[in-house]
Amino acid sequence: NDTDFFSENSKDFVKKTWNYIPTGKITRIGVRSTYLVEQSNFEKALENLKKEFLNLNGGKLGKFGGELVDVGLPLNFKEGDVKFNINFGVMEKEQSSQFFIDEESVPDCGIFIDVDYFQDDNFSSVSAKQSNILQFIDNGLIKSKSVMETILDLVSVKESKWYGGN
Numbered sequence: 444n445d446t447d448f449f450s451e452n453s454k455d456f457v458k459k460t461w462n463y464i465p466t467g468k469i470t471r472i473g474v475r476s477t478y479l480v481e482q483s484n485f486e487k488a489l490e491n492l493k494k495e496f497l498n499l500n501g502g503k504l505g506k507f508g509g510e511l512v513d514v515g516l517p518l519n520f521k522e523g524d525v526k527f528n529i530n531f532g533v534m535e536k537e538q539s540s541q542f543f544i545d546e547e548s549v550p551d552c553g554i555f556i557d558v559d560y561f562q563d564d565n566f567s568s569v570s571a572k573q574s575n576i577l578q579f580i581d582n583g584l585i586k587s588k589s590v591m592e593t594i595l596d597l598v599s600v601k602e603s604k605w606y607g608g609n
Contacts, residue, residue: 466571473561474583481550488533495597558587
């Protein structure tokens with residue numbers, strides 16, 4: 444789903460079901476966003492990712508006894524009571540098409556970015572107000588877009604159409 448569709452429908456769902464949700468039993472709330480940003484060259488995007496996120500030159504990598512042909516990175520962050528986990532890497536169509544329903548629109552090469560923005564620790568019935576949940580959805584969407592843009596600034600070969608959403 445695209446971001447606007449997700450935002451509108453998830454907030455509508457929260458509003459319609461709010462009186463049926465046992466808010467005292469909520470243990471986790473989260474927004475998950477997945478993007479695939481088309482790239483013109485897998486090898487160049489992979490080199491950019493290695494250069495920006497791995498501080499290993501050819502000699503250090505050579506100690507493993509092989510050629511590094513792919514990289515996928517998990518990064519886990521905490522910002523106050525909120526956490527966000529990021530998984531990303533350069534993918535060719537065969538690999539990335541498993542994450543998207545419309546396989547025909549998946550590009551031959553892209554940067555895959557998965558952002559899970561959530562709160563579990565310190566989540567209480569005080570936090571579980573409808574207005575806080577609706578704001579959390581907005582915050583999660585803003586954070587995931589910011590993460591995507593940051594990764595693209597560091598790794599992207601060329602920016603093109605992006606696929607996916609929330």
